[in-house]
Amino acid sequence: MGSNTGVPSPPWRKARKTAPLKPQLSQDLIVETGLRILDADGLDGLSMRRVAQELDTGPASLYAHVANKEELLELIYDMVLGEIRLPERDPSRWKDQLREYAREMHRVLTRHADVARAALANVPTGPNAVRLGEYVFGLLIEAGMAPRAASLAVDRLSLYISGDAYEASLHYARMRAAGQSDTEAYIRDFVRQIDAYYRSLPPDRFPHITAHVDALTGEGGEARFEYGLDLILDGLQARMP
Amino acid sequence: MGSNTGVPSPPWRKARKTAPLKPQLSQDLIVETGLRILDADGLDGLSMRRVAQELDTGPASLYAHVANKEELLELIYDMVLGEIRLPERDPSRWKDQLREYAREMHRVLTRHADVARAALANVPTGPNAVRLGEYVFGLLIEAGMAPRAASLAVDRLSLYISGDAYEASLHYARMRAAGQSDTEAYIRDFVRQIDAYYRSLPPDRFPHITAHVDALTGEGGEARFEYGLDLILDGLQARMP
DNA sequence: TTCTAGTGACGAACGCTGTTCGTGTCAAGT
DNA sequence: ACTTGACACGAACAGCGTTCGTCACTAGAA
Numbered sequence: 001m002g003s004n005t006g007v008p009s010p011p012w013r014k015a016r017k018t019a020p021l022k023p024q025l026s027q028d029l030i031v032e033t034g035l036r037i038l039d040a041d042g043l044d045g046l047s048m049r050r051v052a053q054e055l056d057t058g059p060a061s062l063y064a065h066v067a068n069k070e071e072l073l074e075l076i077y078d079m080v081l082g083e084i085r086l087p088e089r090d091p092s093r094w095k096d097q098l099r100e101y102a103r104e105m106h107r108v109l110t111r112h113a114d115v116a117r118a119a120l121a122n123v124p125t126g127p128n129a130v131r132l133g134e135y136v137f138g139l140l141i142e143a144g145m146a147p148r149a150a151s152l153a154v155d156r157l158s159l160y161i162s163g164d165a166y167e168a169s170l171h172y173a174r175m176r177a178a179g180q181s182d183t184e185a186y187i188r189d190f191v192r193q194i195d196a197y198y199r200s201l202p203p204d205r206f207p208h209i210t211a212h213v214d215a216l217t218g219e220g221g222e223a224r225f226e227y228g229l230d231l232i233l234d235g236l237q238a239r240m241p
Numbered sequence: 242m243g244s245n246t247g248v249p250s251p252p253w254r255k256a257r258k259t260a261p262l263k264p265q266l267s268q269d270l271i272v273e274t275g276l277r278i279l280d281a282d283g284l285d286g287l288s289m290r291r292v293a294q295e296l297d298t299g300p301a302s303l304y305a306h307v308a309n310k311e312e313l314l315e316l317i318y319d320m321v322l323g324e325i326r327l328p329e330r331d332p333s334r335w336k337d338q339l340r341e342y343a344r345e346m347h348r349v350l351t352r353h354a355d356v357a358r359a360a361l362a363n364v365p366t367g368p369n370a371v372r373l374g375e376y377v378f379g380l381l382i383e384a385g386m387a388p389r390a391a392s393l394a395v396d397r398l399s400l401y402i403s404g405d406a407y408e409a410s411l412h413y414a415r416m417r418a419a420g421q422s423d424t425e426a427y428i429r430d431f432v433r434q435i436d437a438y439y440r441s442l443p444p445d446r447f448p449h450i451t452a453h454v455d456a457l458t459g460e461g462g463e464a465r466f467e468y469g470l471d472l473i474l475d476g477l478q479a480r481m482p
Numbered sequence: 483t484t485c486t487a488g489t490g491a492c493g494a495a496c497g498c499t500g501t502t503c504g505t506g507t508c509a510a511g512t
Numbered sequence: 513a514c515t516t517g518a519c520a521c522g523a524a525c526a527g528c529g530t531t532c533g534t535c536a537c538t539a540g541a542a
Binding site: 125130133134138141147148150155156164171174194205206207209215218227230234235238 | 371374378383407435472
Binding site for chain 2: 527528529530531532
């Protein structure tokens with residue numbers, strides 16, 4: 001907040017022509033601010049009013065640069081994708097590179113809460129999204145896959161990554177809504193409750209669940225993601241000519 | 242709607258003790274009504290006020306039977322799962338049965354718009370959810386899978402099904418928000434736009450995308466779902482002892 | 483039969499949301 | 513110097529989830 005808000009300037013000092021007190025409103029500035037809020041408070045905390053407030057203006061001012069809250073989210077999503085750095089393409093190592101891409105994508109989506117929703121809701125058309133699309137699609141094509149199969153493979157892999165990240169963000173949002181902030185402790189408590197619930201089921205109607213509660217609640221998020229990723233990559237390898 | 246709402250009863254006719262004019266409020270009634278609204282107008286159309294209005298009461302009345310909108314959604318989700326009918330378990334045909342289960346689950350989630358979100362947000366604990374969990378988990382166990390692997394497999398398969406259904410529901414919501422109601426025409430238009438966009442990209446920077454636009458936009462939702470499902474099932478088969 | 487306790491129903495309100503309208507203001511182009 | 517056009521923004525609209533306090537009514541006790 002500027003220190004001279006509402007105080008008239010002395011008449012002898014001319015208004016400065018350059019360097020206005022607050023930076024000019026622009027789409028980039030709005031998107032950056034939106035991302036900052038999203039990281040701090042999640043999708044529930046991101047409102048047009050909140051962004052405007054952070055920029056020292058009213059909510060109506062944003063609509064000159066951004067059509068919608070939905071469009072703002074898409075722009076934030078593409079900005080986040082800009083964080084992804086990829087090694088040079090090497091089709092002979094397609095499986096490793098695809099795995100590395102999946103991990104990097106997943107890491108970035110998980111780090112920025114709730115952005116994964118935009119990944120699910122939109123066909124990739126932003127500048128960074130098509131850059132990534134060209135990379136991974138080209139990798140499979142150059143590795144010898146038929147175009148149609150490569151297209152399906154990219155689509156399903158993206159869905160898997162975004163789906164997992166979105167699921168995680170939903171749990172994260174629930175934690176935040178509960179006022180918790182210690183992620184570790186929250187997960188531990190959560191798993192303990194599920195564990196107790198499964199154990200309380202009648203064994204005659206649920207023999208397999210009750211017999212293997214430890215197996216059901218044992219693995220954390222990372223192991224699950226890796227298992228599904230291996231499943232998909234192995235399936236692709238079997239289809240590779 | 243009753244025909245005598247707001248009209249006082251004639252004084253000589255005693256108030257009936259049984260069969261009140263409107264059915265008594267109950268959790269089941271609220272959940273049923275919520276599901277009806279969800280099917281008609283999607284998650285955006287489902288509000289506590291709307292449910293109350295449909296039940297001829299105020300929104301505050303619902304909170305005696307339902308803690309939250311979130312809880313209402315969970316209850317609706319489990320009610321929807323009740324639609325799923327499953328054949329008797331036959332471990333020797335685990336792959337076919339797993340595929341049938343996946344298709345049925347996907348079909349039900351897709352039919353009821355936006356319910357898939359609840360599938361992603363919650364660990365399955367409702368009565369119908371555990372029934373399904375016991376079925377599919379038991380199927381893999383009896384087919385010879387190790388408990389830990391079976392647990393991971395069920396988890397990943399569920400994520401895939403729900404993720405795909407949720408993605409579809411997001412597009413469906415977008416269509417409804419645009420005022421469209423002809424799904425076929427909407428999809429055709431949508432694909433045409435993506436097609437045109439990909440074709441407009443500079444070929445030197447996006448050689449693979451621009452060279453295979455038809456392959457990228459050719460397959461519809463069902464083919465994509467089946468491809469990913471096959472990918473997962475083949476991967477599981479390869480891990481089966 | 484009368485009184486009492488308790489429960490479900492619900493009108494009103496709080497504080498929030500995304501978005502639009504009409505007006506104001508300021509800078510660039512003529 | 514004047515016009516034009518783009519941007520900024522205060523105010524308002526319609527709607528949201530949820531809570532509070534009060535009301536009516538029923539079931540059980542005296």
